[in-house]
Amino acid sequence: MDPRTSAQDVMRCDLCETAVVQMHCDTCLINLCTACVGKHMISDESKKHEIVKFTLRKTTPLYPVCISHDKEQCEMYCKLCDVPVCATCLASDQHLGHKLLKILQVLDKKKEKITKELAELNGTIYPTYQDIASDVQNRMSQLEKEYGDLSTAITKHGEDWHREIDKLVKKLKAEVDEMKNTQLQTLWKHLDKINKTMSDIKDEIHSFNIAIDSNEISDIFKFASVQIRRYNNLPEKIVPCLPKFTQGRIQGEELAKLFGTLSQSSLTSQKHGYSMKTTQKSPEAGSSPPVKQLIDEPETVTTIKTGYGDLTNVACLSDEEIWTSGYDSTMKLYRINQASLLKSITTKSGKIPYNIAVTNSGDLVYIEYSDRTVKIVKNEKIEEVIRLQNWIPDGVCSTSSGDLLVIMYSDDKKQTKVVRYSGSTEKQTIQFDDKRKSLYSSDSDYITENRNLDICVSDSGANAVVVVNQAGKLRFRYTGHTPAPKNRPFYPLGITTDSQSHILTADYNNDCVHIIDQDGQFLRYIDCGLNNPIGLCTDTYDNLFVTEYNRGQVKKIKFLQ
Template sequence: MMATPSSWAQHGITCDFCDNPNQKFCNICQVSLCLDCVSKHVEKFKSLSHDIVPFIKRKIKLVFPDCEIHPNERCEAHCKKCDVPVCLKCILGPHNGHKYEDMSEIFNKKKKDIEKETQEIESNIISQYEKQNEETENELSIAITKFDEMAKEKEKHRKFWHQEVDTIFNKLGSLLNAMKENHLAVLKSHQSKVKNRIPDMTQRVQQNKEIIKSKNVSAVTNYESKLGEYRNMPADIDVKMPSLKTKTVQGSELSLELEEYKATLQQISLSGLADDVYKSPIRKLLDKVSVIATIPTEVNPLFHVACVGVDEAWVSGEDKTIRRVDIHGSVRDTATTTCIWPNGITVTRQGELVYSDGRNRTVNIVRHGRTETLITAPRDWKPDRLCCTKSGEILVSMGTTDDNQNKIVRYQGHTVKQE
């Protein structure tokens, strides 16, 4: 729609290049100018001709693009064969004989398409995105509440478990946090895809409205639609909430189940024992083993594995090097032994690597990158497999050099506590 003198007055037109009141108008470029900006405008576009008149004597018309070949010429037509804007000199010159289309017709047609697109985005698509964003926000709130409730439920049942099985709850908490992180990440990712488009579409609508008001042919003819992208709303997601199942029979059994993870504590009577050890907590192994992760080690053959936390492990094979790998198989650290290959490896509660050297009859510990001898086996005995207990002791499986005898020795530091 073309502006009228009354509409110009109602909106208080200012200079197109600053905030000062307009006093002049360039009929060629179709821009409003204050007195200070007249010379700036002419100097900036000095290759073009200008028609500066008082604002009340302005002539509203389309602003056709400048010809890139012929200075001071405007392109009022579009060459269909070459798909480029052309001026009168172009038509008489390099584009002579080609078919043309009136630039005004292209302008009006494209402008109608922009108006239609803008209306659909503003009246329909944005509201759909806002609705889906609100629904996802509600799902996030429910999910956070559910996970918090399950975490509280986990802590409620923790007091029924003996200190010896605290690792069960540590594992359960780790799994729950991982599930929560993954679950919320999926919802937040979906929300982000939906939410992030809304400002872009809002800005697009504003830009389109400015283009619609504009008389600049290039702004309209060069417009690229994003309607197809906006119509392609991110698909709804369906993420399943995990459930924490608990069963308590006071004084006899407690069971917990979180997806594939299951743990059970039972108390059994042992007749003839003192009252303070009358009941002993035991943990049932899983009826069904599930693979949590497969870690490529590139160690072949693979002899020994010792876990470090939940994401790493020391591994050793038929060479002198013990490697610490992460869950993806990347080598994070190495330790070189003095033996042909370690007979056994384990990790202390402080995370230090321990390995046995059967040939030299030693159990060694790696501290700060240096290897120290921790235990030397008795004469004619060689250490083999190892295990660090929760109390900080080390169990060492030993055999005689002639393999006729075997024993397990429990060490507290260098001191033998039990055989």
């Protein structure tokens, strides 16, 4: 192990790089061992080296060098001239009669002012801009939703028109069929009469032939010639007259007015639309999440019935909206509080989506198992992002950097890997551990990224949660906790994480959710009367959403304080 690069080793001297640090030069800002202090002191005799114990480093003030007298340190400050001054400056008449202060006094006031401004930046200005950014993002999300609603309304209106046109077409075609059947029936009756007359004529012809061929004179005399004149009156000719269809003229502009029109969109700018926050926040609030404790008894906040017979997936679009999918070709967007359906999107193939995720920009991503693709929905248009050959995609998630992580297995199901994509470009493959053994079984279905950038996969085939770091190195395998709520084998499916870097995974067999920390230590079960849980996701407030497979519903659960 290299002592200079090992994070576990003590700090070493910057000169010899071997001995343990004991001293520090506040002038040059380097660490020294006792043996190297003298060497450092004579290395640059032009400086006044302030050597202190390492534990007292940065306690010696570094006075500024005078701009008028080279190498002279300024320990005083001229308030009138607003500049530091040295002893030589004071000896001259340059600052005669000026108010002079010790520079450390000025330093304290300057630091006090900087501290106040820093507190204002951290406690007021930066949080205000955070809120403004959040407001803009919320407006963007609302804009996406409202424009989506607008497009949906236009589509629905078009469908209403199509239904009315279909009804009209059906009615006209029914009238055509009725007219046709009436005329055909008349012609059939007329044909029946003609056929009967033709049959009578054939019988008469047969009788005539018998009489002609007979040698019995008495029979010929007995034959009474039929009155054929009655056949000379031919039947009337029936000619059907067809109805005509007169097409209504469709004028583009008139049709547009009849269908409906759009008003113009606009953007308004309010110069004083935002106000500065008055509440104070700690400087660390913007950089790290507050510590939250697990609730002793997690509680169900709300239940959303989706109408799916078999519900498998859920993904948060925002704190107010979730995407869901199941054994159905339709993916549904629900508003959480009202449990109302906002939008439905059908997969391009018309087959079930194997997994869904939401990107950082709010686009829906889903797996098309049938054609080996990963597709993305942008403005309700479905685009292909990834197409595989010899591999079948099974699970997908979007990362904090905007990449996609895709679980896939080979056609023969003997190999499974996780691939990182930037757009359609493959960036990383994770498949084997350090001993070249496969990390995953072919039944690895769900994947997520933790806040520490670990990649977490639920491997139901191996009854384990497999966690690797960002580089793809195995960190740990979690294989369940005993006793399980129903004492059945651990069967992990859906997986997600929260702001505390907890890993949560749905245990289908035991009707619960396991919570483990980022190092794989079991913390708690979430029960809440769950039945066959599969899909999981969390919102920004750390609410957990769980799909119940057989019940076709999503439960929103509060599990953190």
